[in-house]
Amino acid sequence: MxxxxxxxxxxxxxxxxxxxxxxxxxxxxxxxxxxxxxxxxxxxxxxxxxxxxxxxxxxxxxxxxxxxxxxxxxxxxxxxxGQTPMVQLPVISDNILCDMCTKEKPSLAVKSCLVCVASYCADHVTSHTSRFIKHMLVPPQRRMDKRICRIHERPLELYCRYDQTCVCVLCTNTEHKTHHTIPVEREWEDRKIQLQKTQTDLKRMIKERRKKVEELKDSIKLSKENTDGEMAFSLEVFTTLLQFIERSQNELIQNMKQKQKTAETKVGKLIKELEMEISKLHTKHSELEKLSCSEDHLQLIQSFPNPGVVPQCKSWSQISVHTSQGLGLLRETLTATEELMAMQIHTVTQRELEAISQYSVDLTLDPDTANPWLMLSEDRKCVSDGNMERSFPNNAERFDTAPCVLSKEPFSKGRSYWEVSVFSKTAWDLGVAKRSVNRKGVVTLSPDDGYWAVCLRRGNEYRACDHESVLLSLRTRPQKIGIFVDFEEGQVSFYDKNASAHIYSFSGHCFTENLLAYFNPDMNDTENNKGPLVIQPIKLVNGATSDIITI
Missing domain, CATH: 3.30.40.10 (Zinc/RING finger domain, C3HC4 (zinc finger))
Structure with a gap:
């Protein structure tokens, strides 16, 4: 099948x-x-x-x-x-055919005439050019019908600025009669000027961004150099500490061994001396033993006229050997290590302050936030207790109970550093606060309430106002407080500038809104806190004074 x-x-x-x-x-x-x-x-x-x-x-x-x-x-x-296969042209939407060729022998267009609104192949464009030398020929164009007015079937030669569209001559007699129309060529010239301006702007933007790319490359190069320098310095610090600790450990062990050897020598001498006395006492004891057994009464009386007297010997009751020699040496070694560590911390903190001083900002106090009892200087750099309540509008930004004031300039990103003089004051608060903090009524200082602050009370009691109050132990009384904010890292740090000592750091926070510098000079009720809080200008390493706000 x-x-x-x-x-x-x-x-x-x-x-x-x-x-x-x-x-x-x-x-x-x-x-x-x-x-x-x-x-x-x-x-x-x-x-x-x-x-x-x-x-x-x-x-x-x-x-x-x-x-x-x-x-x-x-x-x-x-x-x-038995026919020869036809040559296949690529089938794409831009294949534009000649309008003059027959359907049986179509040819691809090489030019389009904007006046005739037609496309021509290589053969027909020659005859067209010879007859219409003033017509404008352009590369083949798609949708030549879009160049013809759909209503009047005339070329779109004018541009209506009112409707922002191209129109033909007859359109100006109908719906565009009262509109402002100009030749398409003129609009093209205006557009070309705008395009040139846009191109200029784009070139400028490209240039600026290329410059920024170079700046970023330079910054990352500088950052690497700084990091390498800091790594080398850190290695030097730790090497110094390790060498000192290793050397101190060896010296401690040697001293302990030497003291032990000295003690052993001393005790050996004492033991020999004791053994000699024991030998003498044994000899005396033997003599007495013999005499006590003798029947010669006269000899006993003549040999020992005073039998109750013990031979004189050295008193050993006050002689002893101390066994805790090493702990004192260890304490002394650790104390020396601690002193070296303190010196290294001081040096590192100095370098840290020099580094963060590059981010110094020029702050001014915002009078619209100041409590009415506070007095601000004309340059808005000083604030103190004014000893009287002034009449100010009770706006939403103003503190009405707590004697506080905020800075005019906010911190929204990057790093910022400033210094405040607290000389002769016995009470103050310093730090940063969220812009949205409540300024009415009693102010509670904690990160949960939008404050990151350190305060002084009763002249010598320093506290960090963290989630729980932290009592700070400072070696010296600060005269100038340095405050550093790293917005992206969520860190706020405080320093004793004159002593080059770190006071406290709030870290690991997430800042979601602008921050403002926070100042509280506290009241002068006891007449010993009348000094102001003063925002200090900052001297950079090269001697220049910074007055740029880092954002």
């Missing part, structure tokens, strides 16, 4: 426009397939994009997609007929 596969009919692979086997078959969004030249010619003739078979109208000229299956079958049919 035999079976046969029916051959596909040639009619399935014929274009419904030219009624011949497909040449460059392309498919439309509706699913129908045509020769590329046939569908483009149909669209050019009708001035609209539609399917020649089902008459589906497309609002925009659709993308022509190559139908590879239909192309392969058409080539096989041509081979069966």
């Amino acid at each position: 035999s079976s046969s596969t029916p051959l596909l009919s040639e009619e399935l692979f014929q274009c419904s426009v030219c009624l011949d086997v497909f040449t460059q078959p392309v498919s439309l969004p509706c699913g129908h397939t045509f020769c590329q030249s046939c569908v483009l010619t149909q669209w050019m003739a009708s001035g609209a994009s539609h399917c020649p078979k089902c008459s589906t109208v497309f609002q925009e000229k659709p993308e022509l997609c190559e139908n590879s299956f239909a192309r392969e079958m058409a080539e096989q049919i041509r081979k069966q007929r």
